[in-house]
Amino acid sequence: MAQSSSSESLSSISAPTRQILALSGGVGGAKLADGLAQRLAPGRLAIVCNTGDDFEHLGLTICPDIDSVLYKLAGKNDIERGWGLAGESWTVMGALKKIGGEAWFNLGDLDLATHLHRTHLLRQGHSLTDVTRELATALGIAHAVWPMSDDPVRTIVKCDGGELPFQHYFVREQCHPAVTGFRFDGIDSARPHAGMMHMLESRSVEAIVICPSNPFVSVDPILNLPGVRAALKHCGAPIVAVSPIVGGQAIKGPAAKMMRELDMPASAEAIARYYGDLLDGMVIDQLDAAQAPAIEALGTPVRVAQTVMNSGEDRCMLADIVLSFAGSLKKPD
Ligand code: FO1
Numbered sequence: 001m002a003q004s005s006s007s008e009s010l011s012s013i014s015a016p017t018r019q020i021l022a023l024s025g026g027v028g029g030a031k032l033a034d035g036l037a038q039r040l041a042p043g044r045l046a047i048v049c050n051t052g053d054d055f056e057h058l059g060l061t062i063c064p065d066i067d068s069v070l071y072k073l074a075g076k077n078d079i080e081r082g083w084g085l086a087g088e089s090w091t092v093m094g095a096l097k098k099i100g101g102e103a104w105f106n107l108g109d110l111d112l113a114t115h116l117h118r119t120h121l122l123r124q125g126h127s128l129t130d131v132t133r134e135l136a137t138a139l140g141i142a143h144a145v146w147p148m149s150d151d152p153v154r155t156i157v158k159c160d161g162g163e164l165p166f167q168h169y170f171v172r173e174q175c176h177p178a179v180t181g182f183r184f185d186g187i188d189s190a191r192p193h194a195g196m197m198h199m200l201e202s203r204s205v206e207a208i209v210i211c212p213s214n215p216f217v218s219v220d221p222i223l224n225l226p227g228v229r230a231a232l233k234h235c236g237a238p239i240v241a242v243s244p245i246v247g248g249q250a251i252k253g254p255a256a257k258m259m260r261e262l263d264m265p266a267s268a269e270a271i272a273r274y275y276g277d278l279l280d281g282m283v284i285d286q287l288d289a290a291q292a293p294a295i296e297a298l299g300t301p302v303r304v305a306q307t308v309m310n311s312g313e314d315r316c317m318l319a320d321i322v323l324s325f326a327g328s329l330k331k332p333d
Contacts (some may be wrong), residue, residue, distance in 0.1 A: 017043050018206035020323070021199055021237075023148075025050035025218020027082040027252045028244055028309075029211035030068040032322070035315030036209065037073050039323065042142040048196050050213070051128070051147045052155035052184055052221035055167050057105055058096075060115040061122055062167070065218065066132055066147060067114060074139035082252055085110045104172045129193065144195065148222045151190035155217050156183040166217060175254040178261045184221050192225040200231035207326035208232060210241035212307060214255040215274055216262075229278070238280040238329035240322055242307055243268040247287040251308060269294050280329045283307060283322055301329060 020040055024033045024047055033047045050065040064083060071077035071085055078086045088108035097103040107115065114135060121131045127150040136145050157169040159177035169177060199205040213219050223229055232239060248266050250256045256266035264270045268284040272295040275282075279300050284291060285307040292302040303325040309315045 018204055019043070019199055020045045020207050020209060020326075021196060021205050022047045022209045022211055023050075023213070023219055023222050024048065024069055024211045025053070025065045025213040025221075027068060028250075029065065029213035029218060030072040030077070031309045031315050032209070032211040032242060032318060033069050034072045034312075035309065035317075035319030036323075037141075037143045038312070038316050039319045040143075042144070046144040046146060046195060046199060048146050048148050048193060048222060049132075050218045050221050051149060052153050052217060053166050053170070054152070055154065055165055057167070058102060058107070060107075060112075060119045062105075062107075062115055063118065063128070063132075063147070064167075066128075066145065067111070069145050070114075070132070070135055070139055070141060073136075073141045073143060073145070076139070084108050105167060129195075146193045146195055148196070149190040149192055149225055151186060153187045153190045153221055153225070154185040155221055156185055157217070158182060170254070175257060179216075179254075179258050180261070182216055182220065184224055187221065187224055188226065190225055192222075192228050192231075197227065197231055200228075200235040203236050205235050205237045207237050207323070207329075208235070208239040209322055209326070210239065210275070210279075212242040212244040212251070214244060214250070214253055214258070215271060216255070216258055223278070232278065236331055238326045238331055239278060240281040240283065240326045240329065241271070241275055241279050242283045242318065242322060243271050243285065243288065245271055245288075246285040246308055267291060269298075272298055272300050280331070281325055283318075283325060 022033050022036050036045050047069055049069050053065050054063045076085050078084050088110055091109050093103055118131050128147045129150050132145055155166040157164045157179055158181040159179055244255050245266055245268050259266045268288040269291045272282050281301045283303045283305055289304045295302045305321045
């Protein structure tokens with residue numbers, strides 16, 4: 001027995017497993033997060049989710065970007081809609097509408113269980129991290145899925161006509177208003193997720209993957225948390241972003257429209273410029289291969305690949321490409 005315990009103790013002091021940190025928001029983020037989760041064992045991957053889209057609605061705390069990752073990794077997400085659960089029904093929403101309740105934000109009957117349980121646990125004082133872990137475990141997910149912070153951060157979209165909370169812009173107004181900028185309420189006092197900061201500060205992170213998510217409303221809320229940019233800069237691991245813009249379009253969501261409204265070309269090159277020297281590499285789609293030289297001229301190495309993910313195989317292929325690209329960019333220790 002002693003022997004096994006000493007050998008166990010020996011193995012336990014071996015070099016800590018270096019992890020991949022994925023920053024995710026929206027549908028595109030969840031897809032690549034799923035590909036990475038298929039390829040990496042639970043101890044090798046941590047997925048940090050944007051919580052700027054979260055909001056209190058009908059007395060419930062709604063966390064769309066966390067749920068997109070949870071449902072995707074559990075294989076229960078609705079492919080068509082890109083959010084929510086497959087096999088959903090809308091009985092409660094129909095009844096709510098009949099009695100004059102707010103029905104602009106569609107909460108499916110199955111999805112409501114998530115919001116009811118999460119809200120109940122949060123009201124009991126559990127952290128969003130613990131609640132997310134409980135939901136992940138219940139969904140059979142072993143990978144670490146973390147909120148970017150346990151403190152509330154709320155994305156406010158500045159438009160010509162004033163400011164809108166994110167879901168009002170995205171769902172109620174269907175992204176029609178022209179954007180002029182963004183604000184993240186609560187971000188100055190929000191503490192970045194402790195697990196993420198530990199990975200970055202202990203240099204136990206092997207690479208950081210910025211998933212193909214909207215840079216303004218899915219990635220910036222994470223990057224702008226106090227101390228995150230500095231921790232990323234000094235963590236010694238390569239940072240690779242996958243362009244969310246393919247052929248001048250966002251695969252899903254308002255990223256391209258927002259870029260045009262912010263006087264930026266809706267291009268992979270403009271995304272590279274936007275992230276600037278934060279990136280050690282960028283993966284762009286084959287459709288945008290002609291932009292590779294201009295991006296490399298910025299000092300950002302490029303890998304051209306199929307970044308559009310329409311299947312589990314696509315998600316794993318892109319994950320493989322991103323991981324091998326990051327490995328080739330390893331920074332000198
Ligand atoms: N998006 C919509 O376009 N319409 C909806 O009614 C809607 C409801 C909804 C409910 C729960 C949830 O987790 C997500 C939901 N989404 C809806 C998507 C959500 O607005 C976006 O996924 C993110 O906030 C942006 O990626």
